[in-house]
Each structure stands twice: as structure tokens, then as C-alpha cells.
Amino acid sequence: xxxxxxKNKSLLLxxxxxxxxxxxxxxxxxxxxxxxxxxxxxxxxxxxxFTLLGIxxxxxxxxxxxxxxxxxxxxxxxxxxxxxxxxxxxxxMGLSKRELEVLQLMSNGLSNIEIAERLFVSLSTVKTHxxxxxxxxxxxxxxxxxxxxxxxxxxx
Amino acid sequence: xxxxxxKNKSLLLxxxxxxxxxxxxxxxxxxxxxxxxxxxxxxxxxxxxFTLLGIxxxxxxxxxxxxxxxxxxxxxxxxxxxxxxxxxxxxxMGLSKRELEVLQLMSNGLSNIEIAERLFVSLSTVKTHxxxxxxxxxxxxxxxxxxxxxxxxxxx
DNA sequence: ACAAAATTCAACCTAAAGTATGAATTAAAA
DNA sequence: TTTTAATTCATACTTTAGGTTGAATTTTGT
Numbered sequence: 118x119x120x121x122x123x124k125n126k127s128l129l130l131x132x133x134x135x136x137x138x139x140x141x142x143x144x145x146x147x148x149x150x151x152x153x154x155x156x157x158x159x160x161x162x163x164x165x166x167f168t169l170l171g172i173x174x175x176x177x178x179x180x181x182x183x184x185x186x187x188x189x190x191x192x193x194x195x196x197x198x199x200x201x202x203x204x205x206x207x208x209x210m211g212l213s214k215r216e217l218e219v220l221q222l223m224s225n226g227l228s229n230i231e232i233a234e235r236l237f238v239s240l241s242t243v244k245t246h247x248x249x250x251x252x253x254x255x256x257x258x259x260x261x262x263x264x265x266x267x268x269x270x271x272x273x
Numbered sequence: 274x275x276x277x278x279x280k281n282k283s284l285l286l287x288x289x290x291x292x293x294x295x296x297x298x299x300x301x302x303x304x305x306x307x308x309x310x311x312x313x314x315x316x317x318x319x320x321x322x323f324t325l326l327g328i329x330x331x332x333x334x335x336x337x338x339x340x341x342x343x344x345x346x347x348x349x350x351x352x353x354x355x356x357x358x359x360x361x362x363x364x365x366m367g368l369s370k371r372e373l374e375v376l377q378l379m380s381n382g383l384s385n386i387e388i389a390e391r392l393f394v395s396l397s398t399v400k401t402h403x404x405x406x407x408x409x410x411x412x413x414x415x416x417x418x419x420x421x422x423x424x425x426x427x428x429x
Numbered sequence: 430a431c432a433a434a435a436t437t438c439a440a441c442c443t444a445a446a447g448t449a450t451g452a453a454t455t456a457a458a459a
Numbered sequence: 460t461t462t463t464a465a466t467t468c469a470t471a472c473t474t475t476a477g478g479t480t481g482a483a484t485t486t487t488g489t
Contacts, residue, residue, distance in 0.1 A: 142316070160298065160319060167320045171327020213435060226417030229476070241438050248478060258445090259476075260415060261382035369465060385446070397468050404447060414475085415446075435486065446475065454467070459460095 138166065203270040210253045212271070219246040221272045224263045286333070294322060359426040366409045368427070375402045377428045380419045 142163065207217065215236075222232045233243045247259065256262045266272045298319065363373065371392075378388045389399045403415065412418045422428045 163316060163319050164323045167323035168327040168330070171324040171329075172331040173327075174324070175328040175331030215436065223416060224420070226412070226414060226420040228414060228416075238436085239438055241440085242436075244477070245437080247476080251477080256382070257477090258382060258384060260379060260384075260419065263416065263419065264380070264382040371466065394466085395468055397470085398466075400447070401467080404449090407447080413447090431489085433486100433488080435484100437484070438482085440480090442478080444475105444477075446473100448473075449471085451470090452468085454465100456463100456465070458463075 134170065200273055201270070206269045207271050212250070212253055216246050216250045219243060220250055220262060220266055223259045224266060224272050290326065356429055357426065362425045363427050368406070368409055372402050372406045375399060376406055376418060376422055379415045380422060380428050
């Protein structure tokens with residue numbers, strides 16, 4: 118839409134300039150005819166004027182061609198991973214909140230008794246949780262559970 | 274340097290074109306004078322030719338103005354770390370080759386018996402290695418050893 | 430309010446992990 | 460070559476881990 122307007126503007130300007138030039142030339146012609154002045158100068162001036170007109174026109178029309186496009190392609194820098202828990206894996210395994218806590222503390226290197234003290238529950242409770250945990254995760258040992266949990270990103 | 278050559282080329286082309294046009298005009302002039310043809314057409318053709326010449330000249334000279342600069346600013350992504358073992362930590366702890374193997378297999382979730390089978394040694398040997406391992410690493414359990422080893426980058 | 434799931438705990442048992450001591454063999458360093 | 464460190468193994472013991480059953484309580488979703 119803008120280009121159309123610009124083109125129209127250019128055309129109007131061109132038309133106007135042409136009209137003015139024609140008048141000028143007509144005046145020059147009569148003047149030259151009357152006083153019988155140098156014909157070559159007349160032609161030369163016409164050539165010069167129209168050359169300049171052409172240059173002006175071309176510059177006017179070729180103006181929007183000088184485009185400068187700067188594309189910044191920035192990719193995120195992952196210095197340290199933010200760690201995003203794999204909720205889907207937890208869901209599919211059916212791990213409960215408490216079981217996850219036990220799993221996390223196991224991964225931190227705590228024994229069952231230490232976990233019990235940390236969570237203010239008995240050793241029996243921790244054992245129950247861990248046992249259910251292993252069944253749900255389909256592992257035999259806490260070390261396997263830790264390995265699997267870390268590879269599945271369900272603990273930190 | 275290139276722009277200078279281009280300018281020279283353009284000027285040479287311009288000079289050549291001018292010469293040819295002058296000859297053409299001279300020929301036209303004589304022809305028109307002789308047969309006394311329409312003067313307006315003569316002037317018009319001159320105007321047209323020189324307008325076109327001006328346009329051509331302008332486009333030729335204004336050519337380097339249509340610059341398209343594309344700047345791609347790409348930042349490196351550190352997807353997965355290559356993992357570099359911390360030999361210094363292993364040295365300071367005084368861990369032997371075999372102890373490291375046991376530690377690695379522990380971290381993979383293997384039991385002592387499984388480790389023994391994997392390394393073709395007895396369960397006693399694995400127990401000895403693991404026990405010495407814990408003393409050297411100053412930990413009480415295999416889970417602690419795994420945690421510490423991973424944080425110190427001495428195993429994968 | 431009711432049913433299902435989650436959490437808690439106990440008691441008993443087996444398996445595995447971990448400690449301690451002693452010793453034989455092998456590989457590497459002085 | 461001799462000494463030291465590493466590797467290997469056994470035996471006995473203690474501690475922890477893990478499994479099973481059963482049950483009480485709480486939370487949660489319908």
C-alpha cells in the first residue's frame with residue numbers, strides 16, 4: 118500500500134516536472150528560433166536536463182532498495198541445568214509424596230534410621246515406604262532406585 | 274579498490290554510450306534537416322533517450338547502495354557435558370584401580386555379589402574393597418560413597 | 430458421607446551390607 | 460633385590476536393608 122502511494126507520488130512529481138520542463142523547452146525553442154542561436158547548445162541542454170531527470174527519477178524509485186536487515190539469532194545458554202522433575206514418570210510409577218521424600222533422602226546417602234529421624238517417623242514406616250518404592254520402581258535395591266531415579270530425573 | 278574499478282568501468286561505458294548516441298543524433302539531425310521531419314519527435318526522442326541514459330547511469334552508480342547486512346549472533350549451547358574425571362580427588366583419597374571399579378559398579382546399582390561376579394572375584398574381596406573404599410572416602414555407606422563420588426566427578 | 434488411597438506402625442524374618450582380623454599372592458617401586 | 464602397595468580370599472561377627480503380614484489412622488476424591 119505504501120509503495121503504491123510512493124509510486125503515485127513519484128509519478129505525479131514526474132508529471133509535474135515534465136510539464137514545467139515542456140514549458141521551459143517551448144520557451145527556449147521559440148527564443149532560439151527567433152534569435153537563431155546555437156542548435157547544439159539547445160540539444161545539449163535538453164540532453165543534460167533529461168539525463169539529470171533520469172538520474173533523479175532512478176534514485177527516487179530505487180530508494181527503498183537500500184535495506185539493512187539485522188537478524189540476531191540468540192540461543193539460550195545452559196550453563197547449569199535448572200533441573201525439571203519428570204512428573205510424568207512419577208505419575209506412571211504411582212509414587213506418592215512420602216515415597217518420593219524417602220527416595221530423595223536415600224539418594225542423599227542417608228540410612229533408613231536417619232531418614233526416619235529426618236521425617237519424624239519410625240524405622241518401620243521408612244522400611245514400608247522403601248519396600249513399596251522398590252516394587253513400584255521395579256528395582257531390587259536402593260542403589261538401583263537411586264540410579265533409576267536420577268536417570269529419569271525424578272529426584273535432584 | 275573494487276569500487277574504483279567499477280566507477281572507471283561505468284565511466285568508460287558512459288563515454289562509449291555517449292559517443293554512439295552522438296553519432297546517432299547527428300545522423301538523425303541530418304536526416305531530419307533534409308526531409309524536414311517533425312521537430313517535436315526529434316526532441317522527444319532525445320529526451321527519452323537521455324532520460325533512459327540517466328536512469329541507467331543512476332542505477333549503475335547507485336548499485337552499491339542496496340546493501341543487505343545479515344548479522345547472525347549465535348551463542349554456543351553446552352548440551353551434555355563431556356564428563357572429565359577428577360583425577361586429583363582420586364589421588365588425594367588414595368583410591369586404587371580396583372576400588373574405583375567397585376565404586377563404579379556400586380553406583381550402577383549392583384549388589385556386592387553381582388560386583389564379585391562381574392569382576393571374577395569372591396564376595397569377600399568385594400567386601401574388603403568396599404570397606405577400604407569407605408574408609409578412604411570417609412563415608413559410612415555405599416549410598417554416601419556414590420553421592421560423594423558423583424559430586425566429586427570421580428565416577429560417571 | 431463413603432470408598433479408596435496414603436500414611437503410619439509393629440513384629441518377625443531373611444538377605445545383604447559392612448567391620449575386623451589374618452593371611453597369601455602379585456605387581457610395582459626403591 | 461627387597462620392600463611396599465595392591466589384590467585376593469576366608470572366617471566370624473554386627474549392623475543395616477529389605478520383605479511380609481496385619482492393622483490403625485488420616486487424607487483425598489467422588
